[in-house]
Amino acid sequence: MNDVLLASLVALASAALLMVVTAFAARRLNRVAVVDVAWGLGFVLVALTSTVVGLTTDGDPVRRWIVLALVSTWGLRLAWHIRRRAVGHGEDPRYEALLGGPLDQVGLGLAVRKVFLVQGFAIWFISLPVQVGAVSDxxxxxxxxxxxxxxxxxxxxxxxxxxxxxxxxxxxxxxxxxxxxxxxxxxxxxxxxxxxxxxxxxxxxxxxxxxxxxxxxxxxxxxxxxxxxxxxxxxxxxxxxxxxxxxxxxxxxxxxxxxxxxxx
Incomplete structure (x- = not known):
């Protein structure tokens, strides 16, 4: 149980740090949609940190590396695909509708509350099986x-x-x-x-x-x-x-x- 808690806390910290970096990138680029690229990368980061925590436990090493490989394959492919598709385009209309306007008008604080906090928590919550599997047999x-x-x-x-x-x-x-x-x-x-x-x-x-x-x-x-x-x-x-x-x-x-x- 302590191993699962540690993996979960590390995963939460990793997702939070990624969203902080993404928020600053969004402000610099004036595009909240950069969070879509960070979405896939967030799961890769959680899988990686959970694997590192798992190295100190008695969890099954074969399954741990399989999960890391598969989650990383999915997350990196998704991030690359979204990044390639977004080149040359402006803000995603979904985010302007959600925030009530472009980022430079509504402010970063609103975007943090409505987008970055929500997506960071979602990455942590959806990756719970990854966290558990990294430290379990x-x-x-x-x-x-x-x-x-x-x-x-x-x-x-x-x-x-x-x-x-x-x-x-x-x-x-x-x-x-x-x-x-x-x-x-x-x-x-x-x-x-x-x-x-x-x-x-x-x-x-x-x-x-x-x-x-x-x-x-x-x-x-x-x-x-x-x-x-x-x-x-x-x-x-x-x-x-x-x-x-x-x-x-x-x-x-x-x-x-x-x-x-x-x-x-």
Missing amino acids: VWCWPIVVAGILLWTVGLLFETVGDAQLAAYKADPDRPKVMDRGLWRYTRHPNYFGDACIWWGVWLMAGLGSGWVAGLATVLAPVAMTYFLVFATGARLLEKTMMQREGYPAYAARTSMFFPLPPKG
Whole structure:
């Protein structure tokens, strides 16, 4: 229990420090959206610090390094993808709507309260299975393997979905709405992939450490799924997308989140 508490405190301090640095970067660049790049990096940092704490414990070393590798792969890929996509663009309209204006008008204090504190806490909370798994022994390896497989499915949905969307945007003869490949079966394959990844991490590092650890950390993937579907993900994006020509018809025949055969 002391090992878990130590890993959790170190993870909280790491997430807080990252958000402080990100807030200063946002003020210098006048863009709150830099926090989106820090989001993936925050999980990498927590996984790394938790692994360091785990080196002093009796936790399973093989599972510890697997979790670090998989979380780092996801987080670094996400940070790189968002950074590349943001080049040449200004502030994300979502953050201006949330804050009631651009950063230089509303002030850094409001952004800290509404964005940076919230995202820092979310990184710490969602990464609870990572923290527990770094200092715990493996209870059931088949569950860990199932988590690795689910994580792999999630990463495939993310990477393939992003690649298909990039190809669509580069096509001068593209249709008005992207409904090819994975996007034919779900309107948000990247968000679905994210959810699979974090349920996979929970299986590997949470439930894989025992049913008590699993129950204690199950709200972490639940929270991530909620963010992806309702809070800052699909539902919020849909408000804008529904104004585009052809998108309501696409939405009527295509599942929003879980991949399903299109209707009609």
